Amino acid sequence: MSYTAPARLELVALASLPLIRAGDALAPLITAALQREGLGLERGDVLVVAQKIVSKAEGRRMALSDVTPSRRARSLAQRLGKDPRLIELILRESHEVLRVGREVLIVEHRSGFVLANAGIDQSNVNERGDDSEALLLPADADASAARLRAELARLTGTDVAVLVIDSIGRAWRRGTVGQALGAAGLPVVVDARGRRDLFGRALRATDIGVADELAAAASLLMGQANESRPVVLVRGFDARDCGQTARVLQRDRREDLFR
Numbered sequence: 640m641s642y643t644a645p646a647r648l649e650l651v652a653l654a655s656l657p658l659i660r661a662g663d664a665l666a667p668l669i670t671a672a673l674q675r676e677g678l679g680l681e682r683g684d685v686l687v688v689a690q691k692i693v694s695k696a697e698g699r700r701m702a703l704s705d706v707t708p709s710r711r712a713r714s715l716a717q718r719l720g721k722d723p724r725l726i727e728l729i730l731r732e733s734h735e736v737l738r739v740g741r742e743v744l745i746v747e748h749r750s751g752f753v754l755a756n757a758g759i760d761q762s763n764v765n766e767r768g769d770d771s772e773a774l775l776l777p778a779d780a781d782a783s784a785a786r787l788r789a790e791l792a793r794l795t796g797t798d799v800a801v802l803v804i805d806s807i808g809r810a811w812r813r814g815t816v817g818q819a820l821g822a823a824g825l826p827v828v829v830d831a832r833g834r835r836d837l838f839g840r841a842l843r844a845t846d847i848g849v850a851d852e853l854a855a856a857a858s859l860l861m862g863q864a865n866e867s868r869p870v871v872l873v874r875g876f877d878a879r880d881c882g883q884t885a886r887v888l889q890r891d892r893r894e895d896l897f898r
Contacts, residue, residue, distance in 0.1 A: 642829040642847070648875040651678060652860035652868035658766075659869075661698040666790035669870055680797040683877045686787075687857035689869035690776060690805040690820055691763060693783050699775040700764060701728060715739065725759065728773055732757040737898060750780065751889045752820065753897075755808055763865075777803065780821025781884040788823040800824030800878035803885075804854040806863060810897050817858025819850035822885040825878035826850070848888060849876075 653672045659665070665688070673680065680686075694700070708716065708723035712730055716723035719742055726744070730736070733746035737753065748754050758776040765772045777783045780803045788801040803821035808814070819827065831845040857871035892898065 642826060642831075642849070645875050645877065648856070648873060650856060650860055651676075651872045651874075652857075652866075653678075653870045653872065654868055656692075656867070656870060659692040659695040661695060661700065663696045664790070665692065665696050665787055666794055670791065670794050672870070673872070678872060680791070680795050680799050680872075681874065682798050683800075683874075683879070684797075685800045685802060685825060685853060685873040685876050685878050686791070687802045687804055687817075687853060687871040687873060688784075688787065689861055690758070690780065690803055691760065691774060692869045693777050693780070693787075693803050693821075694774050697777055697783065699777060700772055701775060702772050703728075704771065715744065719744070722770070725756075725761075725773055728759055728775065729757045732759065732775055748776065749778075750776070750820070751886065752807075758805055758807070758820075776805070776820065781823065781886060782821070784821035784823040784885075798824070798880075800876075800880070802850060802854055802857070804858060806858055815863075817851075817854040817856075817861070819854045819885045819888060822850050822883065824880045825853075825876070825883075826881050827883040827885055828887050850885060851888065 655672045655675050656668060703724040706724040706727050708727040712727035713723045716726045729744055732749055735747045736744055738745035743755050745755055746757050748757050760774050761770050764774045784801040784803045792798055801823050802819050804817045805820050806815035807818045827850040829847040829849055831842050831847055834842050853873055860871050861868050
């Protein structure tokens, strides 16, 4: 796959999207927001979309009152000081619990990503501002990205790429960073092995996680509190569909030195 790092990117966060509810069609809402803000789509653009609005639209909001915790969930909740119903949701969304930390479970999510608390969140979920509900990740974020991309193309006649992202912690580093959970229409990981550096030396072990780099840049504009900017338009990347999805970001278990 040929890839040249862009010398310049333009990122614009959409500021006029309404609050998203279950069943909302995101593509028309995003298209309308682009029009209100005087923005059009161009071939090669990337739309970076916060996982939270995708999950809300797909009905992934859960009332804790509807959850009956298992014995294991109650035991872990007592150890962690968390609501056992929330722990039960984390266990249901996970293949495996990898670590039990202070107030956090590190798990392998159903998608294969290693996440704190299975990516389940309670911030900006309930309009009442309490913790009576929780939001799960999309059941298949790659499929969500592909559907949104296809619908945007149908509505606008323009082929753009879509990233579905979330803020995720990293091993050995403090702070969350935007990372891609779902992707459609762009390179996700670029294999740069064999390319030459400035002095002619061949690169031997360089994979570029371009989807995560775009996700991190867009996450800066989205914010983490009450900014209400869940969609960012990225221009200048020149996205081209190479058939990759966000699953290629997952390191094979045999190569995972942290487990």
